[in-house]
Amino acid sequence: SNLPYERLNAEQVKEKHPAFHLYPHEIALFQKDSGFLRATRCVEANIRLAKTYGAIVQENTKVQEVYTKDNKTFVRSNSCEEEYDRVIVTAGPWMSSLFKSLDLPLVTTRQQIVYLNINDHNEYFQANGTFPVWIDSTDNLYGFPNDGQITGIKLAYHHCGEIISDLDAERAPVDESYIEEIRGYAKKRFPNLGSDVTYSQTCVYTNTPNADFIIDRVPNQSNVFLVSGCSGHGFKFTVLLGKIISMMATDDNGYQRDLSRFKINELCKAIFIQNSLISTWTVVYSIRMFSPQTSKYRFPFMLFQCTVTVLNGSAMLMMLFFEDFGLCLLLVLSLFLSKAIFIAGPTLCPNTCSFIEWLLISMGCSGFFLSINLHWWSRFEDVINRPIYTFDYVVVCECLLLFGMIVSILQMIPWSTAIKSTTQFYISLVTTFSVVFLPQAYSFLNQNPFIWLFNYIFHKSHRIYLLLFWLIVSLLSLLIVNIHLRYATANNITYEKTILRKYFHLLAIIVYTSGILFDTHLLTMCSVAFIVLLLLLECIKIKKVAPLGDIIRNAWNMYENEKDIGAIMFSHIFLIIGLSYPVWIADDNKRLAQLSGIISVGIGDSAASIVGSKIGIYKWPGTKRTLEGSLAGLITQFLFITCLWYF
8 A cells, every 4th residue: 555656647658658558538557666577587597596505406297296194295296206394386277186185276267478569669668667567457458568588569368368177288379369359459559569469378377266375284284385376466476475485384483474364274264154155045045935934933934044144144254353354244244135135125015026036136236235345445455455356347337236226225115205206206316326326436437437438438449339239229129019019909919928028038139149249348338227227217117207107117018927916027127137147247258158148048038938838738837838948948049059169
């Protein structure tokens, strides 16, 4: 927090670092003492110094096992087996295979690096302060100056590679699509760079889920010490980490810093807590699902649920109190919020959602509450002692969703009847937007959110074309539905709501598939905005706010099915969430994972519904689902995945 830095606007960056092109709304934080390490030279220097002090370096030797027997530690390689008093292991991605019994939570990813040629003004890219090490927090790219070792400028994405499991397999070359992305970024950020690739390489990163290091003694092997999880941000700490682990190995207590957060059991603690909570609540909700909900059992069961909540919350507080109290407190609060929504939801909105749907809503709101508070309170080191990084578009989505949720809650609570007139409703809407969304978004973005949105859309031309394409497809869908309804009315044909609803499934498939292929970030923002819009329309429908209340109610009635019997119609919102959730959580390079919502909900469910309603005969026991529909859904999903595989 005491690190000195300089805040530069676009003009100042152009003056001091002319290779960079910043847009007028963008800023840069410059730290004059920053730099970079030439990794190869650093490794060579360490090896040279180690040899000077008597170390024996065995190159091209693979360590196969490190084990302890009769209080003696042995290292077995492909050439020999030797006994050692102390063993320090820094095996990177091979750490998990060497210590399988520890089940280390390490993630290995394939990273790609590209060097582009310099077209002109070679002096702009020199490592003399003119071209510093940089990272773009919006696009998540970073780069180094021309270091004289490799021709060109290094550019790469930070921590976004695909997970790999076979570490000994031959590494594939850099993807052409990745190179094109790098070229596209360089074109708009570095006008003096060319598009020729002078060098490219793939490497392997090893990290822990929370990006902390592992610095610890191996359980049950007191003479073996581990250091891992350093890829992408740990090389610069090599000297310090080496000093710490060597002092641990020699029983030197000279290093007085608290290293408890880097222990193996501390790293696994959060995973243990999460799994414990999931298991406990699965049991609790299962009991609730299958137990009779009469007045005789209701109070004891609620008391049991509250007891479980308090015990789980207390356990988290006790386990994390001295390490990360702020994070722990947010976990407990999010847990209680989930419980409150699960109890209050069915009471305020009866017959709206099923048990499972309320469970998912409560957990989703709980996770959202935790996420937005993490981003807010991580600014204060006294509250949460670790930084939380995210993209600007993510916090905009969170602020927008918070606005939509608060508006919805305010309209559902009992005292919302005070808002009676149309004018009062719109005033409350504008007030909530001004109080909730604008200050939060401005605080996170450090600029007017509307200006940020304008620059975000027009920053890349394909976003304009994509939005226009979605608008045209949406208008065409509405036109087709209108023609369908007019034709059915003119010819006294009873239209099928199932078929009508599938028109919008088709629209969603087109929109989401194009968004996933061309710009998942824009699709994420638009999906959140659309969910908020649907929530607002539901509020207008419930309150019968003029002039849209009756229009929305009549329009919604054409598409509702047997599930939509409550005051609020959630089926269309669940459709968007089902399509969006894989896009929100999957990495950008996991296309199949991002398309899973489209495949299952958009394609499989639509095919199953249409075929089942048309030719379905054999029904699954206790349901209205048909065997023919289920088979149609499976077959269409399989065919779609096959087409993706080949094309």
